Amino acid sequence: MKKTANTDYFTHPRTLNGLEQFAQSIHQPLAPMLARFGLTVEVLNDPQAIIPYSAAVGLLETCALEWKRPDLGIQLGRLKNLEYLGAVGLVARLSDTVGDACHAIQMNISIHSNAYYLDIDPGSVDTDESGSIAYIPRPRSGCGPQMVELSLCRIYQYLSLTSGVNALKIREVNVQHAPIGSMKLAQQFFDCPVRFSMSRNAIFFDPHLLKAQTVIRDSAYTSIIQAYLQQERLQAESDVVVVTRRLTAQLLSTGSCTRDSIAEFLHLHPRTLHRRLLEHSTSFAEIQDEYRHARATEWVRGRNFSLAQISLMLGYANQSAFSSAYRRWTGSSPRHDRAQYERTNAEAGKHALTHRTT
Structure with missing residues (x-):
């Protein structure tokens, strides 16, 4: 039996950074390609969105094939910035060494995507074993x-x-898959031996590299971070409900969306956050429940995400917990409502087709 991709895996649209610009550069319309995988240009540019990892993978493979660009991954990978990591990229700027920065990303990459992990081997400076x-x-x-x-x-x-x-x-660069088309661009980009059909996907480097001081930690960037946090605190003073709602939307899929974590982000004591929310006749639990209700109703009616994935994105421990909450909100199960919406859409499509042919 063929193994299919697990729909619980997600990534941020930033993973596809550069694809829109690349499509424009070769005069290829991107919107129809995105639509095949339940995506839109708006979702691609939404900093708070998450998308199925399988959709991102399928999109890249299909674009490479139909645009006749077997080196598409290399083309996009040549863009030199940390924007694709979003907020996760900030932790690198708070690290002293390259190794510390790499380990910080390793520990936080699941916020960006849960579809993969990074394995870091420091190598040995004494024996010159590659990291x-x-x-x-x-x-x-x-x-x-x-x-x-x-x-x-x-x-x-x-x-x-x-x-x-x-x-x-x-x-050296090791790649698990066999070569796809000409790998001239890959050889040029990495400027080292690139070996295919290997046991894993990895980059090998001088073991001294991880001990080097990182150049992206500087006082200028620290002040930017501090100003950002100060702005968040000031906004919390003026409208703590708005900020709590926004942070809830950002943190739910990470598994760390709690009253304490939001209070810590805002530099508030949890009891202080609770008191300020009560002043606006609400609470963290109510805000979280309202957000989940709104997103669940929207996503169950759509076709972009499976029910298991919606459960994960809304921070539930399992699909059963999500189904119980959905039934409390709507009086129905998410599986029943999705089937009902699909039947309604199918009937509407048949009606439109009949109308056009008569």
Whole structure:
């Protein structure tokens, strides 16, 4: 039996950074391609959205095939920035060494996507054994060659940005899949041996690299972070409900959306946050429940996410807990409502087709 991708895996649209611009550069319409995978340009540019990892993988593979660009992952991976990591990229700027920055990303990458993890081997300075960072897709994630090559490029860019070396010399790149088309661009980009059909996807480098001081930790960036946090605190003073709602939307899918975590982010004591919310005749529990209700109703009616994925995105421990909450809100089960919406849409489609042919 063929193994299908696990629909519980998600990623942020930032994973696809550069795809819209690349499509424009080769005069290819992106919107119809996105629609095949239940995506839109608006979702692609929404900093708070999350999308199925399988949709991101399928989109890259389909674009590469139909646009006849087998090196699409490398093309997108050449973009040198940390924007694709979103807020997760901030932790790198608070690290002293390249190794610390890499470990910080390793510990927080699940906020960006839960479809893979990073394995870091520091190597040995004494024996000159290479250090490495491996990109390891989780079982049944459905990860394809384009996503692997894009991710390896971004690991390289991350090492280059944190170390401050524009043309960083690495020792070797290993890729699990077989070559796809000409790999001339990959050889040029990495400027080292690129070996295919290997046991894992990894970049190998001088073991001294992880001990190097990171160049992206500086006082200028620290002040930006402090100003951002101050702005959040000031906004919390003026409208704590709005901020709590926004943070709830951002944190629910990470599994760390609690009253205490939001209070900590706002530099407030949990009891202080609770008191200020009560002053507005609400509470964290009510705000969380309202957000879940609104998103669940929207997502169950749509076709972008499976019910298991909706449960995960809304921070429920399992699908049964989500179903119980949905029944409390609507008096019906999410499975029943989705089936009903699909039947209604199908009947509307048949009616429209009949109307056009008569």
